[in-house]
Each structure stands twice: as structure tokens, then as C-alpha cells.
Amino acid sequence: MNRPSENKAKSDRQLMLFDLSVKGHHPIYIQHLIQYWHKNSLSGQLNVVVSRRFFQEHRNVVDWAETHSPSQVKFVGISPEEEAALNSRKSKIKRSLRNFQEWEIFCKYAEKLAASHALIMYFDTCEFPLALGRRSPCPFSGIYFRPTFHYPQELTNYSPTQQERWQQWREKLLLSRILRHPKLQNLFCLDPFAIDHLNRFKTHVKAIHLPDPVEQIEPEKLPSSLLKEQLGIDPERQIFLLFGALTQRKGIYQLLDAIASLSPELNQKICLLLVGESNIATSLDLKIARLCQEQPVQIIRRYEFISDEEIPAYFNLADVVLAPYQRHVGMSGILLLAAAAAKPVLSSNYGLMGEMVKRHQLGLTVDSTIPSEIAQGLIRFLQDDSEKLGDHSKMRSFAQENSAQAFAELIFKHLNI
16 A cells, blocks of 8 residues: 555656657657556656647647646647757767757756656667766656667678678667666667667666557558548559658668569559658659659559558558668567558568568568569569468567557556656
8 A cells, every 4th residue: 555655756756758859650659658647547747848840740649638638748848949959860960969959958858847757758869978977867767769789699680781780889888888877767678689688788777678559450440442542543453552751761762663673564463552751752753753654553642741540541451561671770660550450561671670570470571772672572462362471360469569558558667657
């Protein structure tokens, strides 16, 4: 039984979530945490410190908190001056300088909000400040996305480049200092293969595997037939979905080159569905126009942000989900969304993504840096029974293990909230 003093201490707790990123997984992670906080009536105050752009681009997340839990969950935007002063992330030097700027902002708001504990939602940005011993005004934990130092020991058929060996050596050196920071308590990591290696540093910090949250997709509730009609997809074609930010690092140019190399008979069977914001849309459109003049492939583009409510329909619509990322480090939510919809993936064989696809039988992996390898993967999906190219039962299990409930529950359990 909790004593009155313990209950008062819990009610006085001020937990701070800190995240200045606005793209990718960041808003949905915050949404899962505030919804769990509200649903379970957790004690204390939850302050969510975000970029001012978050209020513009993810107003629905802020509105949900203001409607459902106005007294216990509060969004706090950094000042316009702080936002304007932040460096871009377009070069290594600028990223490093920005990381120090973000740490100063973190400390300022942790002190201002009298945080009793803080969760840094993108811990990778703090590596250099923490390795150099920068102080924190409160105990804190973090979510670590992109460890690679353990790849040679854990991943099958992995041959690091010289640059990757240097990166892994540097990571070990930084971690040996970071994990001795007196205020760091928990390090949540999306890579399950990294946990034992992190704990081998034998510090007071506890490394914990964190599920990458995904909501279960219920096919019968999704209007995929209506969406198919709206998009004008030829009914006889197999739908290959490339979803998310359509950037060069996602392997989209290699994918288009792979499609160009296929026979007209095979391209007659393909509908490539490109869905997501893109800063290379003009370049893509030129390449797609040439490709469609030469091949009878159907390519449909929707260059825009897709709301959370719309996302499941696209994955339910797809026959195959594409993830030809270029030597991507870390996990990808695309694998989880595909698994939740029980759709096979054609994925890069590199790193954690490739390992997850193989171990959980989520689909096929190829060397996605080589267009001819992607082409061979496409041919297999076009000619073989897709049921044999992935295990639907294991896909569903993989998605269930990474539920939003499990994600939020584990975080708050280890933060003692």
C-alpha cells in the first residue's frame, strides 16, 4: 500500500517529454504516450516540449490533449527566437552544432518546468553533449534509434565498410562516456539486438528494448475498394506501395531503374503507388514520365502528408509494400504497418531492417543499392504466390508484439509513473 507521502510525491511529479523533431515517427510516439497517460489516469503533470512547427503540422495531437486531458497534459512550444536560431541538419557540422543547441534548450525547459524526470524522445541527438559531460538539471531517460556498434556480432551476412567500422568504433567510445552520465537512468532502444551489448558497458544505466508502436489494422473496416477507384488503379494490376517521405535515401531512383529493366509483359501487371511528401517531386516526375513512355507500367503519385486515419487504407490496398532503403540504420515503421496489414515487403537486406524481415518472415530482402536485385524481387512477387513469400501469422505476431499499448506501458513502467 502506498503511503500518503508517496501518493503526494507521485501527484507532484512533473514528467517532461522533449522532442524538437516533427517528421516521421515523432508525432505518433507522442500521441501514444499522451493517450496512455489519459486512459490510465497517471499521477502528476505531463509537459510535452516541442517545436513551434509541431503545433502547425500536428494540430490534431495537440487538440486531443487539450480536449481530453487539459489539466494533466500540456504542450509547451519553444520560443520563436529559439526556433529561428536552430541550425539545419543538412550537413554533419550543422547537425552537430544543432545538437548542442537542442541540449541547451532541453536544459532550459527542464529547469523552467521543474521537471522531476525527462524523456528525450530522440536520444541520438544528445550523444556529443553528453559525451562531453554536459550537465542536466534533472534525471532523464532517452529513446535510442540508431545504434550500429553491435552490427558485426549480431547481423547475418554483414560486411561493414571502412566508414562503418569507424562509425562503430566512435559509437563505442561515445557510449562508454554517455552511459556513465550521473543523471541518465534508462536507455530505451528500438533495436532488440543492441540491448545486451549496451548492458555490457556495466554502468548504472538500464538498457531496455522498446517496441516500435503500431496499431493493429482491421482489413474489413477499411474502404480499400473505394480508394482503389478514387486513385484510378487498373483492376488487373498488382499494387506495389512505396509509402512515407519519398526521398533519395528510400531507394526510389533504384526502384524506378529496376522497373525500367523489366519486360513490357511484366510491367503490364504493375501499379506502383507512391504516397507521401517529397522534396524531389520534380526530378521524380521527369524520370517517371520517361519511364511511362517506354513501359506500360502504371505509376500513381500522391505527394502529400497522409493523416493517421488514412494510412491503414493504403496498406490494406497494397499487394506488396516496398522498402528499398539505401543502407538504412535502425528500424522502420513501414515494416510494422505492413505486418499489421499482413502484407509482404520487398526490403533492403541491410542492417536491422533486413534482419527483422528475415527473422519474422515478413517478405523478401535484396541488395537495394543494385537495381537488378530489386528487379529480381519484383519478378518473384509477380510470378510466385505471394502467400509463400511471407508468413501472415508471423507478421501479425510481430505487429502485436509492437503494439502502441506495449510501447507506452513499458516507458511509463520504467519511469515509475
